[in-house]
Amino acid sequence: MELVSENTLWTEINDIPRKFTYLSEDIECDVAIIGGGITGAICGYYFAKAGIDTVIVDKNIVGYGSTSASTSILQYEIDTDLTGLKMMIGEEKATRCFKLCEKAVYDIGSIIDTLDDKCSFTYRDCFYYSKNEAEYKSMKDEYELRKKNGFDVEFLDENSAKNRFSFPVKAGIYSNSGAAEIDPYRFTHALISDALNNGMRIYENTEISKIINKDDYVILSTRNRFKIKAKKVIIATGFEAINYVKEKIVNLYRSFTVVTKPIKSFNGWHNQCIIRDTESPYTYLRATLDNRIIIGGEDLQIKNRGSKLSKLTNSDPISKEKYNTLFNNLKSYFPDINDLEIEYNFNGIFGDTNDSLPYIGEYEGLPNCYFCLGYGANGILYAILGGQMLRDLYLGNPSPDLELFKFNRKSTLQELY
Numbered sequence: 001m002e003l004v005s006e007n008t009l010w011t012e013i014n015d016i017p018r019k020f021t022y023l024s025e026d027i028e029c030d031v032a033i034i035g036g037g038i039t040g041a042i043c044g045y046y047f048a049k050a051g052i053d054t055v056i057v058d059k060n061i062v063g064y065g066s067t068s069a070s071t072s073i074l075q076y077e078i079d080t081d082l083t084g085l086k087m088m089i090g091e092e093k094a095t096r097c098f099k100l101c102e103k104a105v106y107d108i109g110s111i112i113d114t115l116d117d118k119c120s121f122t123y124r125d126c127f128y129y130s131k132n133e134a135e136y137k138s139m140k141d142e143y144e145l146r147k148k149n150g151f152d153v154e155f156l157d158e159n160s161a162k163n164r165f166s167f168p169v170k171a172g173i174y175s176n177s178g179a180a181e182i183d184p185y186r187f188t189h190a191l192i193s194d195a196l197n198n199g200m201r202i203y204e205n206t207e208i209s210k211i212i213n214k215d216d217y218v219i220l221s222t223r224n225r226f227k228i229k230a231k232k233v234i235i236a237t238g239f240e241a242i243n244y245v246k247e248k249i250v251n252l253y254r255s256f257t258v259v260t261k262p263i264k265s266f267n268g269w270h271n272q273c274i275i276r277d278t279e280s281p282y283t284y285l286r287a288t289l290d291n292r293i294i295i296g297g298e299d300l301q302i303k304n305r306g307s308k309l310s311k312l313t314n315s316d317p318i319s320k321e322k323y324n325t326l327f328n329n330l331k332s333y334f335p336d337i338n339d340l341e342i343e344y345n346f347n348g349i350f351g352d353t354n355d356s357l358p359y360i361g362e363y364e365g366l367p368n369c370y371f372c373l374g375y376g377a378n379g380i381l382y383a384i385l386g387g388q389m390l391r392d393l394y395l396g397n398p399s400p401d402l403e404l405f406k407f408n409r410k411s412t413l414q415e416l417y
Contacts, residue, residue: 002311004069004348005319009259009294010185011068012344017189020062023203023222028229029055031394032220034208035236036060037067038184039372039383041191043234044202045111046387048195052394055228056192056200057220059207063188066238069348071257071296072187072380073274073286075126076102076151076178079356079377083142088355089410095149097357097404102151102178104381107388109180115194119187120289125273126179129161129172135278139171152176166268167333179274181286184380211244211369218368232394236372236383239351244366249359249407250351250375252302253281254309256322258330259344262291267336275333283329284377293340295330298322302349312347319347351375358382360389360405370394371407 031047033040036058047054058065076098078085085094105123112121130139136157143155154174161169192202211233212219220228235241239252266272272287281299288294300318302309312319323345331340352375353359359373360382370390374382382405389399403409 002313002349003065005312005314005346007314007344008068008346008348009257009344010070010183011064014183014185016061017186018193020202020204022205023057023224023226023228026227026229027055027201029053029201030230031055031232031234032057032218032228032230033234033236034220035238036062036188036192036202036204037065037236037238038063038070038188038380039236039238039374039386040234041188041195042380042383042387043236043372043390044195044200045191046391047394048198048200050391050395051198052391054195054200055230056202057206057208057222057228058204060204062192062202062204063185066348066350067184067188069257069346070184070379071284071286071294072182072184073284073377074105074108074180074182074381075274075378076105076175077126077128077276079352081128081142082145082149083138085355086145089404091145091149093404096401098149098151100385100401101378101381104384105178105180107384108182108380111191115190117186117190119190120181120183121187122181122289123177124179124181124286125177125271126175127165127172127270127273127275128175128278129156129169129275130278131168131170132278133170136171139173139278143173146173151178164270166336174273181274181288182380211366213367213369215367232368232370234370234372234390238373239349239375241371241373244369245363245407246365247408250353250373252305252310252349252351253299254302254312254347255296255350256298256319256326256347257294257296257345258323258326258342260293260330261341261343263293263337263339264291265337266291266334268334283326285330285333292343293330295326298325310349314346319345322347350379352377358386358405359407360386361393361402361407363407
């Protein structure tokens with residue numbers, strides 16, 4: 001499968017800050033993390049900070065997988081709204097999931113304060129809206145539920161939205177806190193740099209070909225036949241982790257993104273807040289600190305792992321059509337911004353669960369292995385939660401919140417591949 005297309009924003013605007021060697025000997029460690037993207041980097045950061053002897057391995061260049069195609073929208077909102085998640089798991093648990101994501105946004109802010117590179121991190125407001133009159137009541141109900149549970153939200157109707165936005169809104173929820181943006185590639189390298197200072201080791205271009213589970217440890221064997229002996233292994237390889245799981249736990253999609261050149265002003269865009277609509281698939285927008293606009297969406301489901309969509313390139317007519325649709329949508333959102341020009345467009349594979357929650361924890365049949373699979377739009381925030389919870393699990397202090405994200409929960413997709 002073609003994980004990401006060429007021309008991704010973050011690898012185009014950033015140089016590779018540091019290169020790492022490949023594994024060329026047998027080694028031992030306490031915890032080995034498979035995956036050197038943002039999820040693996042976050043886990044490595046937390047484990048190394050706790051004084052745990054940690055190793056990261058990646059089969060590619062660090063940060064050049066899904067991380068390079070992430071739009072890195074950080075917000076407390078989950079793709080399944082609070083009302084929908086309440087129907088699935090109950091109000092208390094649903095609210096807890098939203099609150100954990102909200103806390104994770106500020107945990108990232110706290111981490112950034114300690115790093116040399118601030119990674120273009122900035123807090124934002126966010127706006128979840130509908131352009132359909134028929135959804136007015138459901139949006140008002142969602143607002144009331146969030147307000148009841150302590151979220152800092154405002155309800156905007158058609159008239160009040162006109163004072164803030166240049167695009168049609170029938171009903172919307174404006175959140176005054178709990179959201180942010182970041183450069184995921186720089187954040188990955190900044191976290192790894194910090195972890196290296198705390199004794200972590202990392203090897204790129206090192207592919208794991210076999211996992212051998214023992215009673216008290218795990219042996220990882222590489223393509224070049226070197227071995228890593230670890231007490232625990234964390235699998236942080238995104239959609240590729242489905243190879244280790246019997247059940248169907250995720251649906252795969254290809255999502256498309258357009259990035260503009262820097263613009264002069266953001267007319268019709270209140271506070272450059274993060275924007276997401278209620279359509280399926282939805283469209284989302286964010287700004288960058290150098291005044292670009294990122295718009296994404298137009299998702300297509302990948303039903304067959306060997307299909308054309310699984311290997312789609314930027315030059316394919318499907319990609320070109322999607323980029324053109326996104327850019328036309330952008331112009332309709334902001335008719336008063338007259339200097340919009342595309343600089344980058346790219347697409348990538350992402351996975352989502354039917355409840356839009358991650359999988360964090362242990363999986364029956366793979367002893368001494370942890371999973372940190374941040375499927376859905378909140379992948380970076382889920383990685384923060386996973387890094388914290390798996391660290392505590394390793395240290396013998398398991399969080400009760402692991403129950404929310406365990407395998408074989410009621411909301412798990414049950415069909416087999």
